[in-house]
Amino acid sequence: MKHRIEAGVIVEHEGRILMVRHCKPGAYDFWAAQGGGAIGDEPLADAAR
Numbered sequence: 001m002k003h004r005i006e007a008g009v010i011v012e013h014e015g016r017i018l019m020v021r022h023c024k025p026g027a028y029d030f031w032a033a034q035g036g037g038a039i040g041d042e043p044l045a046d047a048a049r
Helices: 044-048
Strands: 006-009 011-013 016-024 028-037
Touching: 006 044, 028 044
Parallel strands: none
Antiparallel strands: 006 028, 011 016, 016 028
16 A cells, blocks of 8 residues: 655634635545645655645
8 A cells, every 4th residue: 555644734814724625526525724745755844835
């Protein structure tokens, strides 16, 4: 099984939280925090950015 390391962040501004919607009609529809997958030995802070 291939593994992927991810980094995420919670962005809060004036009492609101930034979220990203992932939607594919008929398959999935969900909200998640911002983030990204690390490539090679990329620092997690860079992956999150």
